[in-house]
Amino acid sequence: MDTKSIIIDTATTLFQHKGYKGVGLNEIIKECNITKGSLYHHFPNGKEELLIACLQSMDEAITTDIVEIFNRHSNTLDAIQGTIDKLVTNFEREGTVAGYTFSSLVSDMASLSEPVRNACSSLYEKIIGIVSNKLVADGFSQETANSIALTMTASIEGGILLCLTQKASDPLKTISYVLPVLLKK
Amino acid sequence: MDTKSIIIDTATTLFQHKGYKGVGLNEIIKECNITKGSLYHHFPNGKEELLIACLQSMDEAITTDIVEIFNRHSNTLDAIQGTIDKLVTNFEREGTVAGYTFSSLVSDMASLSEPVRNACSSLYEKIIGIVSNKLVADGFSQETANSIALTMTASIEGGILLCLTQKASDPLKTISYVLPVLLKK
DNA sequence: GTCTATAGGCAGATAGAC
DNA sequence: GTCTATCTGCCTATAGAC
Numbered sequence: 001m002d003t004k005s006i007i008i009d010t011a012t013t014l015f016q017h018k019g020y021k022g023v024g025l026n027e028i029i030k031e032c033n034i035t036k037g038s039l040y041h042h043f044p045n046g047k048e049e050l051l052i053a054c055l056q057s058m059d060e061a062i063t064t065d066i067v068e069i070f071n072r073h074s075n076t077l078d079a080i081q082g083t084i085d086k087l088v089t090n091f092e093r094e095g096t097v098a099g100y101t102f103s104s105l106v107s108d109m110a111s112l113s114e115p116v117r118n119a120c121s122s123l124y125e126k127i128i129g130i131v132s133n134k135l136v137a138d139g140f141s142q143e144t145a146n147s148i149a150l151t152m153t154a155s156i157e158g159g160i161l162l163c164l165t166q167k168a169s170d171p172l173k174t175i176s177y178v179l180p181v182l183l184k185k
Numbered sequence: 186m187d188t189k190s191i192i193i194d195t196a197t198t199l200f201q202h203k204g205y206k207g208v209g210l211n212e213i214i215k216e217c218n219i220t221k222g223s224l225y226h227h228f229p230n231g232k233e234e235l236l237i238a239c240l241q242s243m244d245e246a247i248t249t250d251i252v253e254i255f256n257r258h259s260n261t262l263d264a265i266q267g268t269i270d271k272l273v274t275n276f277e278r279e280g281t282v283a284g285y286t287f288s289s290l291v292s293d294m295a296s297l298s299e300p301v302r303n304a305c306s307s308l309y310e311k312i313i314g315i316v317s318n319k320l321v322a323d324g325f326s327q328e329t330a331n332s333i334a335l336t337m338t339a340s341i342e343g344g345i346l347l348c349l350t351q352k353a354s355d356p357l358k359t360i361s362y363v364l365p366v367l368l369k370k
Numbered sequence: 371g372t373c374t375a376t377a378g379g380c381a382g383a384t385a386g387a388c
Numbered sequence: 389g390t391c392t393a394t395c396t397g398c399c400t401a402t403a404g405a406c
Contacts (some may be wrong), residue, residue: 006352019204019206021204021206021207022206046274048273057237060270101352103288103346103350117350119351120350121352124230124259124347124350146359147359147362147363148255149362150347150358150359150360150363151340152344152354152357153343153347154339154340154341154343154344154346154347154356154360155336155339155340155343156339156343157257157342157343157346158338158340158341158342158343158344158346159336159339159343161288161342161343161346162335162338162339162342163209165287165288165302165305165306165309166306166309166310167302167306171335171339174331174332174336175335175336175339177332178333178335178336178367179336180334180346181366181367181369182363182366182367184366185278
């Protein structure tokens with residue numbers, strides 16, 4: 001694996017756990033066993049350029065993951081519950097659900113940097129699009145599908161926040177139990 | 186108004202907009218027209234002690250606000266939609282919904298400080314409790330009420346995140362439109 | 371492509387005069 | 389209770405040798 005990829009992977013994990021402002025370059029290069037010179041060779045524009053690279057990497061990983069889950073299940077309900085199951089499993093094993101959302105590392109940046117906000121916005125739209133398409137395949141109208149997909153995505157995102165603050169996976173489990181109601185025609 | 190209250194109010198607004206790590210003490214004292222000596226006189230343990238005071242202040246304001254809205258409306262649906270209306274109005278006027286949630290300033294702290302995490306957890310539990318009580322008054326069983334209240338709270342919290350990243354109030358409006366489905370018996 | 375050394379600034383925090 | 393002056397340490401970023 002090349003140095004640049006190592007930097008991106010390491011920084012991604014650190015950003016996910018501590019937020020953008022919570023991680024210094026010193027911490028990143030120490031974890032990677034490299035030096036500042038090397039980091040600035042790969043990311044001449046410094047920390048924010050590295051963040052953008054990490055967001056792209058996360059975007060790909062999250063999208064791939066969700067697409068795979070949605071292809072594996074025949075209907076939207078199973079797919080959404082499969083997604084939540086995966087989040088719950090992750091949370092119970094690692095104490096985080098870092099790999100699903102940007103929000104944890106974005107709240108301190110979204111008000112400042114436009115490229116970062118755009119990256120988040122585009123990821124959410126992609127996820128909602130995947131859910132919405134499956135709902136249309138289930139027989140919902142496009143408009144209804146969009147509304148339900150947005151609400152489901154918001155519920156899961158909010159559920160993640162609740163799990164993190166309460167240090168328990170119950171909120172997401174409860175949401176998984178309640179969400180089917182949204183799909184009653 | 187005394188200096189301590191001015192510090193808390195000013196710092197609260199700054200933390201809400203930029204996150205805990207995103208605001209320096211220098212910015213706070215400049216905004217308050219005071220000096221570091223004065224700040225450390227009122228908060229001897231520094232920045233984190235100030236944050237805790239801000240969280241308490243926010244907790245009171247948010248709880249009072251929601252209790253008032255819930256008392257004003259006769260059923261849960263109207264109360265929830267009234268709450269979302271207020272969030273949407275705030276967002277369209279100020280570009281933030283700072284006054285409702287801790288999440289925006291907590292994501293970079295939750296992994297670090299236990300007192301901060303506890304303050305967030307307790308606020309969420311209070312909000313869910315208010316919603317749940319109203320649902321019981323509407324005739325739902327305690328258990329069902331708890332599940333629905335949690336899901337609604339998560340949806341709104343996630344909706345706030347979507348509004349912030351998309352710089353639009355549509356997500357919360359859509360959620361307000363979809364949520365009634367959760368209340369069908 | 372990776373290293374060392376260092377610049378320049380701002381962070382949070384403290385001491386002591388008034 | 390508020391001020392000025394200052395400390396220490398970390399931050400991002402750069403310059404230049406190898």
